[in-house]
Amino acid sequence: MAALRSSLTALRSSVAALPSMAALRSAADRGYELYDRSSARLKGMMPTGLYARALLIIIAPMVVLQSVVAFMFMERHYNLVTQRLSAGVVQDIATLIEVDKVFPQDYAQLRRIAQDKLGLVVDFLPVTELPPPGPKPFFSLVDQALSEEVRKQIGRPFWIDTVGRSALLEIRIKLDNAVMRVFAPRRAAYVSNSHIFLAWMVGTSLVLITVAVLFLRNQIRPILRLADAAESFGKGREVPDFRPRGAREVRRAAVAFIEMKRRIERALEQRTAMLAGVSHDLRTILTRFKLELALIGDSPEVDAMKKDVDEMGRMLEAYLAFARGDSGExxxxxxxxxxxxxxxxxxxxxxxxxxxxxxxxxxxxxxxxxxxxxxxxxxxxxxxxxxxxxxxxxxxxxxxxxxxxxxxxxxxxxxxxxxxxxxxx
CATH class of the missing domain: 3.30.565.10 (Histidine kinase-like ATPase, C-terminal domain)
Known part of the structure; x- marks a missing residue:
């Protein structure tokens, strides 16, 4: 019983800790309201035309794909290769420092080895304070990679200059009895032709988008013609040169429109012919009424009948005007x-x-x-x-x-x- 009582107490505490249904409903309402506002804002930003929406459907995935590819290239390939190249340059400098420790003051031999074997220009300066750090470029991946490798492999005070368009990078290492100044080729520290890949990627995308836009325009043009024809027919204008074109579905819609147009025109012609025929027959009868009333003579009753006949004549004229107004003009x-x-x-x-x-x-x-x-x-x-x-x-x-x-x-x-x-x- 004690165990059951403790279990019930724990269950009551857990239930009390749960949020109330009102709070859950309020949170759900806020979520739905936020979703509705976001959907309305997104719909307001979307283009309304079919051509613009089709372009967006083509261009948006292309831009997302190119962005992902560029990010993966910069993150996986460019960064990794730059780090490895920078590590190789710093490793060569560390080797020169070790050689200087074994053969101190033999600077001429050290310069020759660096120039001939490693492709580095080495100079030794008097012991002075290193220059203060200069401004770093916005995208200083080479600077970061070299600094990290110098700290890791050499562990001495250093100064690096990677700013500018020079073909050389300057690295200064403070030694015990001198300051080693090294000029390394910029291409040896990072991938110098990465822009070629990005240029090819962007150029190919632009060519493909251009071709897609041209094909898309040819596919959408029949739809626009169908819309213009339907609008013109709805305004009572003739559409003489409209023919089904484009994809199979668009041609089906165009054929359906032409058949609908023919049925409507046939119905209008039948209605117009019926109204004209009925009005003509009735006007013939009214003409006989007028002649008969004229032969009867003048009287109040005859005048009233003449007014009724004239009113019926005006009504028939309105019918004929209505029939003429819907056709021919x-x-x-x-x-x-x-x-x-x-x-x-x-x-x-x-x-x-x-x-x-x-x-x-x-x-x-x-x-x-x-x-x-x-x-x-x-x-x-x-x-x-x-x-x-x-x-x-x-x-x-x-x-x-x-x-x-x-x-x-x-x-x-x-x-x-x-x-x-x-x-x-």
């Missing part, structure tokens, strides 16, 4: 300033007061007749409910905005979406 560059001035003239000819203002570049590509019917419909509706009308046009780099403003009672908020339906009264 091509888009053309139009001067919106002159276009709105002409609309103002027509409005004032009908006895309505109006004003026109236009801002921006006036040339806009529209279907002139259909666009004029649209604006004339808006102006006529405004004229029925207001004494004065203001027409304002504004053109920016992307949109043309035409505002028809009047001082009438306006449209109820719940009916504003309904006014965009055709033939709504």
């Amino acid at each position: 091509q888009s053309a560059p139009t001067d919106m300033g002159a276009f709105l001035d002409e609309l103002k003239t027509d409005t004032e000819r009908n006895g309505h007061k109006s004003s026109v203002n236009f801002h921006g570049h006036p040339i806009v590509t529209v279907r002139p007749a259909a666009f004029k019917r649209c604006l004339a419909n808006l102006v006529s509706n405004a004229a029925r409910h207001a004494p004065s009308i203001s027409i304002t046009g504004h053109r920016d780099h992307r949109w043309l905005t035409v505002t028809v403003d009047d001082d009438g009672p306006g449209i109820a908020p719940h009916l504003r979406e309904e006014v965009f339906k055709p033939f709504l009264r």
